[in-house]
Amino acid sequence: MFTQTAAFYDAIYAARGKAYAAEADALAAWIRTVAPESTTLLDVGCGTGGHLAEFERLGFEVTGIDADLKMVALARVRCPEVTIEPANMTLFDLGKRFDVVVSLFGTTAYARLPNHLDETIARCAAHLEPGGVLVVEPFLDASEFRPGFVDAVFVDEPNRKIARMSVSKQMGKIAILDFHYLVATLQGVERLFERHELGLFDEATYRSAFAAAGLALERLAFAASFGRPLYAGLIRVGGS
Numbered sequence: 001m002f003t004q005t006a007a008f009y010d011a012i013y014a015a016r017g018k019a020y021a022a023e024a025d026a027l028a029a030w031i032r033t034v035a036p037e038s039t040t041l042l043d044v045g046c047g048t049g050g051h052l053a054e055f056e057r058l059g060f061e062v063t064g065i066d067a068d069l070k071m072v073a074l075a076r077v078r079c080p081e082v083t084i085e086p087a088n089m090t091l092f093d094l095g096k097r098f099d100v101v102v103s104l105f106g107t108t109a110y111a112r113l114p115n116h117l118d119e120t121i122a123r124c125a126a127h128l129e130p131g132g133v134l135v136v137e138p139f140l141d142a143s144e145f146r147p148g149f150v151d152a153v154f155v156d157e158p159n160r161k162i163a164r165m166s167v168s169k170q171m172g173k174i175a176i177l178d179f180h181y182l183v184a185t186l187q188g189v190e191r192l193f194e195r196h197e198l199g200l201f202d203e204a205t206y207r208s209a210f211a212a213a214g215l216a217l218e219r220l221a222f223a224a225s226f227g228r229p230l231y232a233g234l235i236r237v238g239g240s
């Protein structure tokens with residue numbers, strides 16, 4: 001996970017042009033068409049709270065969980081009024097239900113294996129109110145992922161420069177992203193290394209995980225903001 005590099009996460013994805021506000025706007029507009037009474041929202045794998053802050057701006061009562069303590073700490077700084085807890089998405093039980101559960105920016109791929117994806121989707125579904133909606137933004141599937149892809153992102157601030165480079169690898173249905181960081185600050189130049197392993201789950205694998213949790217998967221196209229399809233599932237009123 002981002003144990004060594006949580007402090008650089010926002011700068012890296014800002015440099016990449018990640019648009020949390022536009023994504024939340026698009027998603028909230030859709031949620032309000034299918035579940036107009038929704039108020040409570042749980043973000044599973046909320047990271048540094050980029051979406052939490054935007055859903056809070058849009059009037060949702062938000063809660064976040066993330067397995068990485070440093071991400072949780074950063075999200076709490078960004079959203080001081082919000083409950084944000086350390087928890088593992090494959091087995092969390094918050095003892096309450098939400099109108100909306102989201103898991104965005106490929107977080108569910110960190111489950112790595114289909115059986116852990118099933119557990120994750122089941123835990124998300126178990127936290128939905130009757131009539132509630134789950135929205136998952138998947139990572140790439142095996143047909144989209146390109147092993148050997150050479151990637152670099154650079155952050156150029158007055159007193160901090162970051163270079164993050166990787167050459168993607170694949171082991172079976174798992175993407176291996178070995179991120180090499182060079183970080184220059186007034187304290188000097190630091191090198192860091194972090195491996196991320198993500199399951200290359202296809203739509204059928206998500207559809208099966210949703211079905212096992214009592215949800216019919218619907219594919220949403222939000223190309224203008226997310227640039228990727230999202231997977232949504234609705235719990236029927238009265239539960240299922």
Ligand SMILES: C[S@@+](CC[C@H](N)C(=O)[O-])C[C@H]1O[C@@H](n2cnc3c(N)ncnc32)[C@H](O)[C@@H]1O
Nearest residue numbers: 045046047066067068071088089104105107110
């Ligand atoms: C790519 S980041 C996305 C973060 C955030 N959703 C966003 O849009 O910026 C993936 C997040 O999933 C979290 N994560 C990975 N495995 C997890 C697990 N088993 N349970 C909960 N969170 C997990 C990581 O700590 C990280 O914050």
